[in-house]
Amino acid sequence: MWAAPFEAAVRTxxxxxxxxxxxxxxxxxxxxxxxxxxxxxxxxxFVPSGKVINNDAVAELAPAEYLQLWDDNKLDMVLYHWIRxxxxxxxxxxxxPTGG
Numbered sequence: 001m002w003a004a005p006f007e008a009a010v011r012t013x014x015x016x017x018x019x020x021x022x023x024x025x026x027x028x029x030x031x032x033x034x035x036x037x038x039x040x041x042x043x044x045x046f047v048p049s050g051k052v053i054n055n056d057a058v059a060e061l062a063p064a065e066y067l068q069l070w071d072d073n074k075l076d077m078v079l080y081h082w083i084r085x086x087x088x089x090x091x092x093x094x095x096x097p098t099g100g
Contacts, residue, residue: 009079017035019083021087026041031087
């Protein structure tokens, strides 16, 4: 039941020239500058409540609920870590330009 949607997600993400894990963008803007020519990365964040709240799921959920949450989202986590690895590899493992 999960295989077809997961395969479609991988196929779709593979078609993009650049997929950005947003928590990496502030520290690593080079791919956007190289691909799109973007140079202005001023940070503007709008939060409806006026403050950022980071809930600690371990503290908020019962152990069984927390494990179920992880189990329900395991393939999302695989996709997230894959995209993050591709983005960071693009930054740290680029080939030097050829003199051609």
